[in-house]
Amino acid sequence: MLLALSTWCEVEAYLERSRAIIVPIGSMEQHGPTGLIGTDSICPEVIAKAAAEDNPDLLVGPTFNVGCAQHHLGFPGSMTLRPSTMIAAIGDWCASLRRHGFERIYWLNGHGGNIATIAAAFVEVYAERSLSGPDSATPPLTLRQRNWWDLPSVMSVCKRLHPQNEGSHATPSEVAITYAAYPDQVRNVPLQPKVASSGGFTDAEDYRQRFPDGRIGSDPSQATVEAGIEIIDAAAKALQEDFSAFCAL
Amino acid sequence: MLLALSTWCEVEAYLERSRAIIVPIGSMEQHGPTGLIGTDSICPEVIAKAAAEDNPDLLVGPTFNVGCAQHHLGFPGSMTLRPSTMIAAIGDWCASLRRHGFERIYWLNGHGGNIATIAAAFVEVYAERSLSGPDSATPPLTLRQRNWWDLPSVMSVCKRLHPQNEGSHATPSEVAITYAAYPDQVRNVPLQPKVASSGGFTDAEDYRQRFPDGRIGSDPSQATVEAGIEIIDAAAKALQEDFSAFCAL
Amino acid sequence: MLLALSTWCEVEAYLERSRAIIVPIGSMEQHGPTGLIGTDSICPEVIAKAAAEDNPDLLVGPTFNVGCAQHHLGFPGSMTLRPSTMIAAIGDWCASLRRHGFERIYWLNGHGGNIATIAAAFVEVYAERSLSGPDSATPPLTLRQRNWWDLPSVMSVCKRLHPQNEGSHATPSEVAITYAAYPDQVRNVPLQPKVASSGGFTDAEDYRQRFPDGRIGSDPSQATVEAGIEIIDAAAKALQEDFSAFCAL
Amino acid sequence: MLLALSTWCEVEAYLERSRAIIVPIGSMEQHGPTGLIGTDSICPEVIAKAAAEDNPDLLVGPTFNVGCAQHHLGFPGSMTLRPSTMIAAIGDWCASLRRHGFERIYWLNGHGGNIATIAAAFVEVYAERSLSGPDSATPPLTLRQRNWWDLPSVMSVCKRLHPQNEGSHATPSEVAITYAAYPDQVRNVPLQPKVASSGGFTDAEDYRQRFPDGRIGSDPSQATVEAGIEIIDAAAKALQEDFSAFCAL
Amino acid sequence: MLLALSTWCEVEAYLERSRAIIVPIGSMEQHGPTGLIGTDSICPEVIAKAAAEDNPDLLVGPTFNVGCAQHHLGFPGSMTLRPSTMIAAIGDWCASLRRHGFERIYWLNGHGGNIATIAAAFVEVYAERSLSGPDSATPPLTLRQRNWWDLPSVMSVCKRLHPQNEGSHATPSEVAITYAAYPDQVRNVPLQPKVASSGGFTDAEDYRQRFPDGRIGSDPSQATVEAGIEIIDAAAKALQEDFSAFCAL
Amino acid sequence: MLLALSTWCEVEAYLERSRAIIVPIGSMEQHGPTGLIGTDSICPEVIAKAAAEDNPDLLVGPTFNVGCAQHHLGFPGSMTLRPSTMIAAIGDWCASLRRHGFERIYWLNGHGGNIATIAAAFVEVYAERSLSGPDSATPPLTLRQRNWWDLPSVMSVCKRLHPQNEGSHATPSEVAITYAAYPDQVRNVPLQPKVASSGGFTDAEDYRQRFPDGRIGSDPSQATVEAGIEIIDAAAKALQEDFSAFCAL
């Protein structure tokens, strides 16, 4: 069940069954010469939608589609929020959902660069209530973030499909998911070198100097539509179970 | 051409051709018993995508999908940003795009409640440069917002299709667009009364008291997939022209 | 009755009679070679004071005298708030008045560039309560903004007095009001061209290039003290009625 | 010379003569049963205007008319900015004036409760440049605040006129200034006790409990129009000299 | 009793005895060629610790060790918060302590440049409750700041020890306190001139030009460990009494 | 070398040798019935000071002593910053140090709850420059955070000393460090149960319900002064090497 494709009456009915919701959260940033700029938003969105298919007990909210990607700004098309903006925005999303009686929000994340800021945003939300004391008028929320690749068993599927050169940015697995989601978007552009170098980085200028085509440690030429389908299937199943467990906490 | 489905190399090439981009901006809010919560984001997104189809000179960015909808929070599923958050977020989106050389950003809006805050966000962006003086290190930006229903000729199509009871929220035209975009999402729920009442409002509690099922002045039971297709076609063509004119300013 | 010229005991008594207040809001910005920098604050202040004269049921607050005028910063003396600052300030003014039991605040606006940010500020105020839910501890507020030129019948007076070349900035009508308010401030400086050009603008640098002497579309040499008196009279009467209707909502 | 009653061309000419400006800053807050709510804004405004009379080298900006008055919110009509809002607003005023080439801003203050926040706002403005280092693109500003009662010789006039029970809030001297400015606003309301008690305070509730009619330590029944005229004269002369010295720093 | 060296159970027990706490607050900024960068934080910390020694009714919190020192940034090692940041941080410290039942917070200050911003921060804290009205859910707080040199009798000790050239920055008294606290940190560096010049300043560039070695008006070569011990003793005793009086307000 | 115990001239000389600095960062929060509230600040501070001893090439800044600890607010004495405040404060600390020519800042962290917000703060700092583009006037910074327990080899020492029930909050290792630093602060309070339970948490109320005495998974009764000395020694050596490597990046 998708929030964007539901009516308010249907959400009202859902809230009788469940007080939890999944929110995909990603980024809009370069993914090398063959990966799509939307990759990190597409992945959690596609996985969440697959999990929500014919599932009246799993509601998926809108995708938080621009995240923290300052380090990618050296590559055209990358977009970022400042962490302070992202914390405010996540806070408003949480406050909106809490207003309706949602008690649990599960953020399915697609971008490593978001992890810290999402966690900080949760603390900002919790702090409001913690500072008010036990008599706070604000009802409690339980917030969780999960990277799609950390869903149980998903990484083992990725490793089986791409035993080598998964890397950490513009990975064959994430690129495969986007190719499965948009089969007409497969790019066949030669990568030079085949496997990108690895390492750390600071700001956008530094990143671009270290990783000239944008990839980190990966060989995304391995990505196929078929592999993407397999990963989505595994991740969607794992998400259903993980979300059920989250609801039952 | 869609930013989310492009690589950074393709955006780099686009910037050789054009310095302008379209960003759909909408809301996530109740649209009555038969309208989808995502309506106001779906409409500009669908229109922009139609205009971008096979069009290498019209780039569409990600959809800014949660806007200012505090007045709808009395209805489950509605979400809002505070205006101050939205101004910060629009500022970050603009700053990101400017970093790459974009000089013109055209926000295609789908939600009346966003208009003021988008305009305020533009002023916030302009003010930074205006306060720095003519020697500002920040390059200039030209920002424009356009509601899809204000695109040339679109309103006349809407009026021809729904000569009566278009109303101002959960209108047959916007609902028709979403039905055309998602034909399996057509809702056939009886509306009572057939035509909703009209008027002003303040906050969420006030709104819900005045408009018990969420609609304002509209009879969305008129919405059909066919009408939606017609509106999308008209709007996409108008957008192409309006955007070309914007690029040539 | 003017807040600044009342004692707290008198305001306490007023609150027994009425829960509404008018706040003039304007700008401090260039108005061409013959218009005063304070024009947009003077106009609503003068009209509100005229309406408040001998009227114990119409309370006028202090004038919010610097608004959103980033586009005028290319001309010496213009001042601006950033929209984010203005939203915070309007929020504090509203919160202060609500503390005393005011339930309705009518902002009489004198500057087109303020409209969007005032509207956004209202949404920021409403959102606080909407996000808290129906059990919010914060009492509700009803906020309204009205441009003095949009008061019923006022524009027709302006058009009768200046059937041509009213324009949109440094208009003969607003200049006339200020001349009526300060008859010793009439400027007789030749305007070149007589009627300024029209069009849009972005930031201060852009504005100054397009409108070299600051006017947009107007010929303020038509402005006279007599015309100003007539407009003030019409606007003050219209304000009294409009405010009464607002109180009775 | 008053900014609000000047044209931009006149300000341009002024900037050829001087790079300094005076900005009156006050408050909107209760001043006991006989003092006007606008007292603290009226006082510096009236003194600055008197000093500016026929003085082409002394420019007076708009009055910053709502300041930090949280402690007065227990009395109807009092208004406040939060210090964080006031710092942002003063920052925008400073940035606007700096844009035009103003290098010195002299804030003539009328409210003790503003002093700390004005000083903090100055530090916020200076910090921007100090953190940028000596190659900062931002031109330097020199900021000064002066309470009107601290202008050389003014306090001795006040003490001569009211040798006893000047107190610290709703003082006979400040009330006298407002009566001189608005002779039709003299209030003859009995004060009980004649001399208010003195002491410290924290928030609005605490203040109201300690000072039931709003005054602190004062007997404003001594205030007369004549005394007000004398104080204004002394203060205006002192301001002219103090501002000249400030310009010559 | 020191908060950092207590367990939560011990603080719980303290709160049965007292609802007040002392928080040292200072700065990290240059203090001339012989003064330590930490001087302004060391002084209140050392005095508060001396007062807390064997004193179960005087609890000392952590030292707020970086304050408002933008004007010192021309000298390596100086650090600053912007006032807006400092107001937010002091607000969070106050909110945290209030959560546990603390009703009185006594800030023992060591830096003149902090005074205004601390005062503004208090107003920000009070304003929250004042704007909520008398039914506010937030319990009241009583906040106090005291410079250690303003503690009763301390200045007279300083003047007796250094009858001349105490100056106002990098004073012999504050340097003596740090030497007493860290006897191995005494610096014997020649000062040129022996007594620094005096005067005002704006930003860091201006400060460094006026005060080339960082001192203002002082001759800190007078500082000795013995003098420091004497001042600390006097200040610690005075603090105990002043804090007792504050608790009994 | 300690910043707080240096003069500006000494820091100026240090900057000739090195452009890097260590900043200890911790928290002020309950650590169970036997752990000190300052534990998480004391640990990195003590380790950094040990590493700085007689080391002219390792400069240690002031300790950032209150961090993100909202979840501990159910226990008296715990203090927290909101993440948004902490991001602003870390930003100001970074900006201050950058002003002097520091190019690398190594944050030695003592609190797991800080990790995400520190990382977000780094992104906020980097984003400023990344959004400005490669011609940014702001010099680049390299930021690093390291938990003291993640310093090479330290965890193995901890595990050798406390092979069981280290747990994750109020661990024997961190408590041992504080006992080594303050041998007179050893607490012998019986713990019930001996080993605390483990698990996750959300806000303060939730945390206190799950972990009634504040500990998570630990048995801190194992902590001894001797163990603390051993850990400090190992950590200080590891820090020297890790910092050298950081400087040579």
Ligand code: NI
């Ligand atoms: Ni990715």
Ligand code: NI
């Ligand atoms: Ni809509």
Ligand code: NI
């Ligand atoms: Ni105007």
Ligand code: NI
């Ligand atoms: Ni006053």
Ligand code: NI
């Ligand atoms: Ni000092």
Ligand code: NI
């Ligand atoms: Ni710990």
